[in-house]
Amino acid sequence: xxxxxxxxxxxxxxxxxLSPLGxxxxxxxxxxxxxxxxxxxxxxxDILIIDGxxxxxxxxxxxxxxxxxxxxxxxxxxxxxxxxxxxxxLSGTNEASVAISSKVRMKDVxxxxxxxxxxxxxGGVTMVHTMHGSANPIGGENVVLKMKWGKSSEEMYVPYAxxxxxxxxxxxxKRANMMGxxxxxxxxxxxxxxxxIIRREFAKARSYMREWERYNQLKKNKKLVSFILPPRRxxxxxxxxxxxxxxxxxxxxxxQADETLEFIKLSKEFGFxxxxxxxxxxxxxxxxxxxxxxxxxxxxxxxxxxxMEAYQGIAYMAGFCAKHxxxxxxNSDSGxxxxxxxxxxxxxxxxxxxxxxxxxxxxxxxxxIQLGVQKRVGSLEVGKDADIAIFNKHPLxxxxxxxxxIIEGEVYFDxxxxxxxxxxxxxxxxxxKKGGQK
Amino acid sequence: MRVIRNYLVFLLVIGFFxxxxxxxxxxxxxxxxxxxxxxxxGPVIENGTIIIRNGKIETxxxxxxxxxxxxxxVVEAQGLEAYPGLIDxxxxxxxxxxxxxxxxxxxxxxFSAPAEExxxxxxNFLVLDNLKFKKTTLSSLHKAGITTILVTPPQQIFxxxxxxxxxxxxxxxxxxxxxxxFLHLYFTTSRGGYPSSLMGTVALFRQSFxxxxxxxxxxxxxxxxxxxxxxxxxxxxLERLLPYxxxxxxxxxxxxxxxxxKRAINLIEEFKLNGFIAGANEAWRVIDWVxxxxxPLLVTVDFxxxxxxxxxxxxxxxxxxxxxxIYPRNPAELQKNGLTFALVSGKISNPKEFIKxxxxxxxAGLPADKALQALTIVPARLLQxxxxxxxxxxxxxxxxxxxxxxxxxxGCQVTRVFVDGLSFEVQAPAAKGAQAPSVNLxxxxxxxxxxxxxxxxxxxxxxxxxSSLTGRLTSEMGNWEISExxxxxxxxxxxxAANVMGQDMELTFEGQATKDKITGSISFMGGSAxxxxxxxxxxx
Numbered sequence: 001x002x003x004x005x006x007x008x009x010x011x012x013x014x015x016x017x018l019s020p021l022g023x024x025x026x027x028x029x030x031x032x033x034x035x036x037x038x039x040x041x042x043x044x045x046d047i048l049i050i051d052g053x054x055x056x057x058x059x060x061x062x063x064x065x066x067x068x069x070x071x072x073x074x075x076x077x078x079x080x081x082x083x084x085x086x087x088x089x090l091s092g093t094n095e096a097s098v099a100i101s102s103k104v105r106m107k108d109v110x111x112x113x114x115x116x117x118x119x120x121x122x123g124g125v126t127m128v129h130t131m132h133g134s135a136n137p138i139g140g141e142n143v144v145l146k147m148k149w150g151k152s153s154e155e156m157y158v159p160y161a162x163x164x165x166x167x168x169x170x171x172x173x174k175r176a177n178m179m180g181x182x183x184x185x186x187x188x189x190x191x192x193x194x195x196x197i198i199r200r201e202f203a204k205a206r207s208y209m210r211e212w213e214r215y216n217q218l219k220k221n222k223k224l225v226s227f228i229l230p231p232r233r234x235x236x237x238x239x240x241x242x243x244x245x246x247x248x249x250x251x252x253x254x255x256q257a258d259e260t261l262e263f264i265k266l267s268k269e270f271g272f273x274x275x276x277x278x279x280x281x282x283x284x285x286x287x288x289x290x291x292x293x294x295x296x297x298x299x300x301x302x303x304x305x306x307x308m309e310a311y312q313g314i315a316y317m318a319g320f321c322a323k324h325x326x327x328x329x330x331n332s333d334s335g336x337x338x339x340x341x342x343x344x345x346x347x348x349x350x351x352x353x354x355x356x357x358x359x360x361x362x363x364x365x366x367x368x369i370q371l372g373v374q375k376r377v378g379s380l381e382v383g384k385d386a387d388i389a390i391f392n393k394h395p396l397x398x399x400x401x402x403x404x405x406i407i408e409g410e411v412y413f414d415x416x417x418x419x420x421x422x423x424x425x426x427x428x429x430x431x432x433k434k435g436g437q438k
Numbered sequence: 439m440r441v442i443r444n445y446l447v448f449l450l451v452i453g454f455f456x457x458x459x460x461x462x463x464x465x466x467x468x469x470x471x472x473x474x475x476x477x478x479x480g481p482v483i484e485n486g487t488i489i490i491r492n493g494k495i496e497t498x499x500x501x502x503x504x505x506x507x508x509x510x511x512v513v514e515a516q517g518l519e520a521y522p523g524l525i526d527x528x529x530x531x532x533x534x535x536x537x538x539x540x541x542x543x544x545x546x547x548x549f550s551a552p553a554e555e556x557x558x559x560x561x562n563f564l565v566l567d568n569l570k571f572k573k574t575t576l577s578s579l580h581k582a583g584i585t586t587i588l589v590t591p592p593q594q595i596f597x598x599x600x601x602x603x604x605x606x607x608x609x610x611x612x613x614x615x616x617x618x619x620f621l622h623l624y625f626t627t628s629r630g631g632y633p634s635s636l637m638g639t640v641a642l643f644r645q646s647f648x649x650x651x652x653x654x655x656x657x658x659x660x661x662x663x664x665x666x667x668x669x670x671x672x673x674x675x676l677e678r679l680l681p682y683x684x685x686x687x688x689x690x691x692x693x694x695x696x697x698x699x700k701r702a703i704n705l706i707e708e709f710k711l712n713g714f715i716a717g718a719n720e721a722w723r724v725i726d727w728v729x730x731x732x733x734p735l736l737v738t739v740d741f742x743x744x745x746x747x748x749x750x751x752x753x754x755x756x757x758x759x760x761x762x763x764i765y766p767r768n769p770a771e772l773q774k775n776g777l778t779f780a781l782v783s784g785k786i787s788n789p790k791e792f793i794k795x796x797x798x799x800x801x802a803g804l805p806a807d808k809a810l811q812a813l814t815i816v817p818a819r820l821l822q823x824x825x826x827x828x829x830x831x832x833x834x835x836x837x838x839x840x841x842x843x844x845x846x847x848x849g850c851q852v853t854r855v856f857v858d859g860l861s862f863e864v865q866a867p868a869a870k871g872a873q874a875p876s877v878n879l880x881x882x883x884x885x886x887x888x889x890x891x892x893x894x895x896x897x898x899x900x901x902x903x904x905s906s907l908t909g910r911l912t913s914e915m916g917n918w919e920i921s922e923x924x925x926x927x928x929x930x931x932x933x934x935a936a937n938v939m940g941q942d943m944e945l946t947f948e949g950q951a952t953k954d955k956i957t958g959s960i961s962f963m964g965g966s967a968x969x970x971x972x973x974x975x976x977x978x
Binding site: 091092093094095096097098101103104105106108109110111112113115132140152153226227229230232233234235236 | 628631632633634635636637638640641644645648649652655656659662663666667697700701704724746747748751
């Protein structure tokens with residue numbers, strides 16, 4: 001209890017901004033082991049950050065006068081970790097009342113005060129793809145955020161990422177595991193029903209799109225007469241139209257190999273893009289198909305068999321798929337596991353035989369590619385955003401710890417400073433009251 | 439000659455009509471003399487006189503300049519302050535809260551659509567049809583100096599239409615100033631059906647407004663080209679939305695936290711609504727948004743940090759500090775940024791508490807004159823009644839309150855209120871024969887209520903200031919506010935605003951108190967029960 005109180009106190013301090021962590025967008029990181037991801041390892045490397053962007057990377061750089069210098073001697077510097085699938089920083093996850101809830105947008109319910117944002121920072125995570133849940137065959141529009149703890153939802157929002165729509169197959173949209181409590185039976189109840197309702201929705205979207213095309217064509221050709229009305233706007237179908245037009249991609253929650261293939265077939269039928277399959281515990285059975293279609297997966301490193309359709313998971317999955325040409329990212333799906341994605345990435349070296357570099361890609365450049373933000377983040381390269389995590393040991397070591405997390409040149413988490421403040425605050429607080437609050 | 443004769447005939451005719459109008463109840467004429475007048479829209483008048491005739495302020499000014507009419511009843515108000523009656527522009531007094539229609543068991547039969555279609559649509563809920571008069575509520579409002587209230591519908595996504603009341607008696611029809619003031623909207627969810635999430639609610643708002651726009655266009659086009667266009671199918675919900683979406687009648691978004699404020703502003707801007715923002719005790723956290731959007735503000739003085747706010751999540755200590763020091767600065771912060779706003783009670787259900795919280799906002803930096811405006815002329819403007827309410831000016835409706843001590847300072851007491859020119863004496867809290875309290879009862883108490891039917895355990899928090907007590911009772915049945923409490927010597931009286939199985943009722947406790955024990959009886963609905971309370975020792 002005491003421990004919890006202590007942590008609460010510390011978090012309180014940081015959250016209230018009583019401790020001005022590093023400010024400013026210029027920064028100089030000195031003499032670290034730079035794990036650039038895309039350009040190898042630079043020992044004794046420096047990074048110059050100007051205006052939140054990486055200006056220079058190399059050895060023996062000279063810091064400009066007056067710049068804040070962070071000594072990374074003996075430390076490991078890597079790009080900020082990207083979580084390709086989570087549900088943090090939201091007020092609500094599922095619009096579970098209906099099978100097709102594509103009219104909802106996670107952008108409308110960003111919660112910049114979710115403590116999980118801070119948790120993410122303590123594990124070096126700088127960007128997340130935070131998603132609608134999997135209660136519906138078609139969920140809602142997801143959103144990409146940077147973990148700028150203490151800033152507004154608008155400042156966290158990443159406008160240049162892909163627009164993505166959540167789909168879900170299998171037990172969750174069937175509500176197979178929900179009979180006990182919330183759920184009244186709801187169509188669809190079977191996997192064939194799930195695919196059918198998605199197909200039906202795309203068919204509707206296609207005719208809705210044509211309706212608008214016809215209307216806009218008349219308008220363009222000045223043949224519009226005043227009694228012809230524009231079609232009624234349908235927010236449920238609009239995201240699907242964007243998908244048909246290639247302006248939005250699917251992120252599809254799936255487990256079984258068969259239904260995963262079924263969804264690929266559907267995407268070809270309607271000509272939409274699949275950004276990645278989520279969880280996909282049977283992806284190792286269909287690596288050829290995934291690699292051929294250039295469809296990535298966003299998965300757990302381990303932790304399977306939590307329900308029937310997850311029983312065929314294997315520890316080698318992420319590594320095996322990556323070795324066979326599938327773009328793999330490791331996700332947290334959780335506000336807690338989000339702080340140890342580097343541990344999860346390391347598991348793929350033991351199970352899956354990935355190299356250090358390959359393992360690190362699973363939580364950096366690969367999720368960046370899946371989100372369409374690889375030109376901005378995901379590696380340490382000149383011109384990219386200075387989203388950086390600094391570790392005391394190699395991030396894939398079991399003994400590692402994230403020491404500092406930086407977004408666009410601004411320090412959002414500094415472990416040493418944070419601990420120091422906690423101790424100060426705790427000292428100022430004594431003597432401890434008996435009883436205290438829970 | 440003929441012209442003059444015609445003129446005379448005309449006068450006679452007019453005179454006939456005027457005299458044959460149904461005789462209105464003649465309201466008394468009052469001369470309030472010797473008070474300091476705070477007109478709000480003009481400078482303070484020392485030793486002033488206010489003449490109230492036929493429900494209106496006939497004239498007001500310094501004693502020397504105002505003649506006291508012969509027929510006037512003189513109200514001696516030496517040493518008293520006179521203000522316009524206060525307006526609470528966002529409250530739920532007198533509202534008979536009803537649980538959503540349809541029993542929960544029947545709401546969702548298996549394998550069918552939800553039984554209650556559009557359970558979120560209460561656009562046809564008129565507050566006026568759902569009021570229940572309570573004398574104690576009226577007198578506690580008067581006692582706080584409040585003479586005009588906007589009563590808002592219970593929380594629902596599309597919640598219903600509010601009513602504005604002038605608290606001039608015991609019957610609603612004569613009180614009503616406007617039975618359709620705002621359409622009220624909440625960022626809440628619908629139980630059992632769509633929408634079950636906040637994002638679903640935002641989507642529902644957007645789709646509904648889009649549909650209303652489209653429906654209006656369809657109707658318009660049909661009327662222009664009845665031969666070419668098919669008649670749009672009647673939709674009761676969209677019909678009721680049209681005045682707000684198309685004609686831009688005002689809607690109010692209830693904003694429980696800073697993100698709600700942004701959500702509201704986004705919707706108001708996307709659909710060009712005439713949108714008000716209510717609640718908004720976190721407006722200070724999104725001040726740039728509020729400044730830019732310039733929506734009218736009905737700002738609550740409920741200073742509890744909202745659920746989910748970092749100020750509510752990090753332990754009791756911070757939460758208390760936030761409620762006591764941080765959130766009370768919200769009105770001052772808005773004022774500093776050049777924003778005008780009405781101060782409203784919102785979730786505070788006790789008028790005395792409401793005024794106390796406004797006082798707290800003043801202590802936290804809101805200039806007292808701005809606070810007074812925020813309770814009078816500003817809400818009058820926002821409610822579009824400023825031509826006849828909201829200040830002391832000749833010709834305006836005589837909503838006047840007399841107080842001992844300046845309003846919004848500690849110890850201020852309202853002694854008399856005039857509403858629509860009718861006088862209501864306000865019983866002074868410390869009646870004659872009252873004694874100074876002999877004990878301080880502040881703290882936590884364990885309460886046992888024993889009646890013939892049941893024995894009930896509760897905990898009670900009391901805060902004593904002088905001879906008055908406030909607090910709450912917590913039990914399995916919920917949280918009940920102590921709406922009034924007085925201690926005279928060791929004699930204790932508490933009025934408890936209880937809610938038993940959805941039914942609002944007032945319980946009165948009378949008994950005796952020592953430092954650690956309270957005994958007495960509690961009466962309710964004609965019954966009574968023994969109540970004892972023992973002090974729970976403070977662990978610190």
